[in-house]
Amino acid sequence: MSETIHDAAISRARAYFVQEFGEPAPDARLLYVHAPGRSEISGNHTDHEGGRVIAGALDVAVEGIAVANGTNTIRIADEGFPPFEITLDDLSVQTEEREGSASLLRGMAAQLADTGREPTGFDFAFICTVPSGGGLSSSAAVEAAYGRAMEALWEGREISPIELAKMSQFAENEYFGKPCGLMDQAAVCLGGLAYMDFEEATQPACAKLDFDFDKAGYGLVLVKVGSDHADLTDEYAAIPQEMQAVAAEFGKKRLCEVDPHDFDARVAELRQKLGDRAVLRAIHYFYEVGLVDKRWDALQAGDIDRFLALTRESGASSAMFLQNVTVAGSDVRSQHTMVALGLAERILAGRGATRIHGGGFGGSIQCFVPTELVDEFIQRMNAWLGEGFARHYAIAQEGAFAQWL
Structure with missing residues (x-):
C-alpha cells in the first residue's frame, strides 16, 4: 500500500469511525479497506452473455475502517446514509432485505463463511466517493469492501480477485435481486485497465494493460x-x-x-x-x-x-x-x-x-x-x-x- 496515496483517506475514514462508533480500544487492530469504482470502457451488456469486455478501476472508491467488536453483530456506518446492522445467526436470503443495503452485507457474509471462516461481529465505517446510482458500480465497490474486510477479520485462506468478484456477483444476484454480470465486480477487484473474456463463466480469462488516456491526448x-x-x-x-x-x-x-x-x-x-x-x-x-x-x-x-x-x-x-x-x-x-x-x-x-x-x-x-x-x-x-x-x-x-x- 502506498501510504502517500492513502494517508488522507485513512485519516478521514478514521475520524468518521470515531464519530459513529467512538474511539477504538487502545489494543484494537484497525483495518483500512479500499475498493474502487469502475468504468466500462467497452462491452456494453456482453458479460452476462459470456462475451468480452474492457473495464477500468477508477480514482473514486469506498474507503473505510473496520474493527472487530466482539459481538455477533456487524454494524455499518455509510456516510450520507442511515446506519444499519445484521446479526450473524442466519445468513440465508432474507426476502424483506431485497434491493436494500443489508442484503449485500448478508450475502457477502454468507459467501465468506462458505470458505470455512467463523463469522464474528465488527464495526465498519466508510466513506464512498463513487457516485451512487451513477453507473460507476458503487454497489460492486461496497460488496468488494465487505469481502476484503471479512477476509482479513475472519481467519481463513487468501481470496483471489476473481473469486472475490464472483462472491460479490452472487450477493448482488441472489441476495439483492439484481441479475448483473461479472464485469463490475471483476473490474473493482482486479484494478487497472483489464480485458476480460467471460466465455468460461467460472474462471474468466483476464489481461491487463497500462494505458493512460490523458497521455494519449x-x-x-x-x-x-x-x-x-x-x-x-x-x-x-x-x-x-x-x-x-x-x-x-x-x-x-x-x-x-x-x-x-x-x-x-x-x-x-x-x-x-x-x-x-x-x-x-x-x-x-x-x-x-x-x-x-x-x-x-x-x-x-x-x-x-x-x-x-x-x-x-x-x-x-x-x-x-x-x-x-x-x-x-x-x-x-x-x-x-x-x-x-x-x-x-x-x-x-x-x-x-x-x-x-x-x-x-x-x-x-x-x-x-x-x-x-x-x-x-x-x-x-x-x-x-x-x-x-x-x-x-x-x-x-x-x-x-x-x-x-
Missing part, C-alpha cells in the same frame, strides 16, 4: 445524466432475459454459445416468436463483442484514433440495437441520457467520442474529450445539467484490498 470524463438508475432493476433484468431467450431457441444458455450464422438463418422466426427488441439486442451483442476485440487491439497498438472511431460505433449500437439509452414506455418529454449525449456531442463537434456508460437507462455517459477541451467541456456540461455532474477520471491501478494499520 484524451481525458476520460463521465457525466451523470440527472436520472438515477437505482430503481430500474426490471429494465436491466429484461436485457439478459431477452438475450437469453434468443439463446434458448438454439438450445443454449448464453449468446456466446450461438453461432451468428445460425442466428441469421432464423431471424424471421425469432422476430415472430420473441419480438423485435429481443432480436435487436442479440444483434447488438454480436456486433459489440467484436468491437471489444478491435478496441483492445487499438489500445495495445496505441492507436487512439481507431479506438475512438470504434467507441462511436459502440455507442451507436447501444442506442439503436440494445436500446438502453431511454426507458421504454417512459414520458417522451423526459430523456435525460439522450439529452446528455446530445449536449456532449454539441461541445465535441466530431472530436473524441461519447457513448452510454454501463447498464444504461440512467446513471452516466462516457466521454473521451481532447485534453485541451476537458475544462471547457466539464464547465459547459455542468452549466447545462448541474454542478458536479461532469468529472474527469483516471484509471486506478489498485483493486479492492484491506490493510492492517
Whole structure:
C-alpha cells in the first residue's frame, strides 16, 4: 500500500469511525479497506452473455475502517446514509432485505463463511466517493469492501480477485435481486485497465494493460445524466432475459454459445416468436463483442484514433440495437441520457467520442474529450445539467484490498 496515496483517506475514514462508533480500544487492530469504482470502457451488456469486455478501476472508491467488536453483530456506518446492522445467526436470503443495503452485507457474509471462516461481529465505517446510482458500480465497490474486510477479520485462506468478484456477483444476484454480470465486480477487484473474456463463466480469462488516456491526448470524463438508475432493476433484468431467450431457441444458455450464422438463418422466426427488441439486442451483442476485440487491439497498438472511431460505433449500437439509452414506455418529454449525449456531442463537434456508460437507462455517459477541451467541456456540461455532474477520471491501478494499520 502506498501510504502517500492513502494517508488522507485513512485519516478521514478514521475520524468518521470515531464519530459513529467512538474511539477504538487502545489494543484494537484497525483495518483500512479500499475498493474502487469502475468504468466500462467497452462491452456494453456482453458479460452476462459470456462475451468480452474492457473495464477500468477508477480514482473514486469506498474507503473505510473496520474493527472487530466482539459481538455477533456487524454494524455499518455509510456516510450520507442511515446506519444499519445484521446479526450473524442466519445468513440465508432474507426476502424483506431485497434491493436494500443489508442484503449485500448478508450475502457477502454468507459467501465468506462458505470458505470455512467463523463469522464474528465488527464495526465498519466508510466513506464512498463513487457516485451512487451513477453507473460507476458503487454497489460492486461496497460488496468488494465487505469481502476484503471479512477476509482479513475472519481467519481463513487468501481470496483471489476473481473469486472475490464472483462472491460479490452472487450477493448482488441472489441476495439483492439484481441479475448483473461479472464485469463490475471483476473490474473493482482486479484494478487497472483489464480485458476480460467471460466465455468460461467460472474462471474468466483476464489481461491487463497500462494505458493512460490523458497521455494519449484524451481525458476520460463521465457525466451523470440527472436520472438515477437505482430503481430500474426490471429494465436491466429484461436485457439478459431477452438475450437469453434468443439463446434458448438454439438450445443454449448464453449468446456466446450461438453461432451468428445460425442466428441469421432464423431471424424471421425469432422476430415472430420473441419480438423485435429481443432480436435487436442479440444483434447488438454480436456486433459489440467484436468491437471489444478491435478496441483492445487499438489500445495495445496505441492507436487512439481507431479506438475512438470504434467507441462511436459502440455507442451507436447501444442506442439503436440494445436500446438502453431511454426507458421504454417512459414520458417522451423526459430523456435525460439522450439529452446528455446530445449536449456532449454539441461541445465535441466530431472530436473524441461519447457513448452510454454501463447498464444504461440512467446513471452516466462516457466521454473521451481532447485534453485541451476537458475544462471547457466539464464547465459547459455542468452549466447545462448541474454542478458536479461532469468529472474527469483516471484509471486506478489498485483493486479492492484491506490493510492492517
